[in-house]
Amino acid sequence: MDEASLFSGISHGRTADEVVRQIEGMILDGVLRDGDRLPGERDLAESFDVSRPILREALKLLEARGLVRSQHGGGTFVADIVGQVFSEPLTALISRHPRATRDYLDYRRELEGMTAELAALRATEADKALLARIITDMRQAHAESRAEDEMRADVEFHNAIGEAAHNIILLHTLRACYRLLSEGIVLNRQAVFDNGLSGAALLAQHEAIFDAIVAGDAAAAKQAAQDHIDFVRRAVDEAEQAGERGRVARLRLLQRDAQAAAVGRTGKRELEPKGQ
Structure with a gap:
């Protein structure tokens, strides 16, 4: 399916509000997702059967509402609105x-x-x-x-x-x-x-x-x-349990390595503190 065919002609006076309403509905319904690129201006205007000035007005309204974002020379994309559910x-x-x-x-x-x-x-x-x-x-x-x-x-x-x-x-x-x-x-x-x-x-x-x-x-x-x-x-x-067991086992090994190194330096191992 051609991406432009997702959009249908506007029949209610061909206003920017009608274009906005249709694109908003597609974002709300999950048809258009975060990061999706909208068709080029000419193709989109033809799909909606509106003039380019009306289309530009609609896209500006959508951008002001934080629903789309424009990249200079790169097109118009659906904004990341999902990420805003969790701040x-x-x-x-x-x-x-x-x-x-x-x-x-x-x-x-x-x-x-x-x-x-x-x-x-x-x-x-x-x-x-x-x-x-x-x-x-x-x-x-x-x-x-x-x-x-x-x-x-x-x-x-x-x-x-x-x-x-x-x-x-x-x-x-x-x-x-x-x-x-x-x-x-x-x-x-x-x-x-x-x-x-x-x-x-x-x-x-x-x-x-x-x-x-x-x-x-x-x-x-x-x-x-x-x-x-x-x-x-x-x-x-x-x-989590396996990770915790691994952490404890590594600590034990490090301690034993340290003890073995101490024995190697002193030639004896101090096992317990002397009683009083």
């Missing part, structure tokens, strides 16, 4: 306190359960086709041991479920939630994957969510989504 100070605060990970997963468990439930009830054939495409990519990445691609498909899969739920508040809340995940703010995904999360069990969980949504089984979709987060939470706990 920079809050994001930095979360990143400094590891206990936020558990709260993050608790939040995702309830949110994703509801989202998968709605997706099973509301997903269109186009939504299901997109989910099927992502699942195929995930299977391929898993089969070829491409962990980074598998993790990327994981986030895209959950984003697509958010779209299939057809609830704009859920959609943008989830995108902000996954932004924290993708940027490693609340969870070291690589450490978790290294702990075995990239195995067949994780793929099977995503397939279970997908199958329930395609079948229109809302209860099964909700349960599968929550089971998935429960599995992630257990893996996070195991990874």
Whole structure:
């Protein structure tokens, strides 16, 4: 599909407000995402069937509202509005306190359960086709041991479920939630994957969510989504425990090395302080 064909002609007086309303709606519905480049001025004006001055006025209004940004000589792009759901100070605060990970997963468990439930009830054939495409990519990445691609498909899969739920508040809340995940703010995904999360069990969980949504089984979709987060939470706990055990073991080894070095220098080892 030509990107310009996303936009339709304006029939209500051909005003800038009508152009703004249509572009705003596409951003709100998640059709246009952060960083997406709008078609060139000529193509966009033709798609809306408006003059260039009207189009320029509309783009200025959108830019003033913080919804698009213009780059001199580089075009017009959808602004990063998702990142503003969690402010920079809050994001930095979360990143400094590891206990936020558990709260993050608790939040995702309830949110994703509801989202998968709605997706099973509301997903269109186009939504299901997109989910099927992502699942195929995930299977391929898993089969070829491409962990980074598998993790990327994981986030895209959950984003697509958010779209299939057809609830704009859920959609943008989830995108902000996954932004924290993708940027490693609340969870070291690589450490978790290294702990075995990239195995067949994780793929099977995503397939279970997908199958329930395609079948229109809302209860099964909700349960599968929550089971998935429960599995992630257990893996996070195991990874943290393994990391703490490793830290303690390294400290013990350093202490023993220091003691051995001291024995080598003095020719004897002082085991205990002398009694009084």
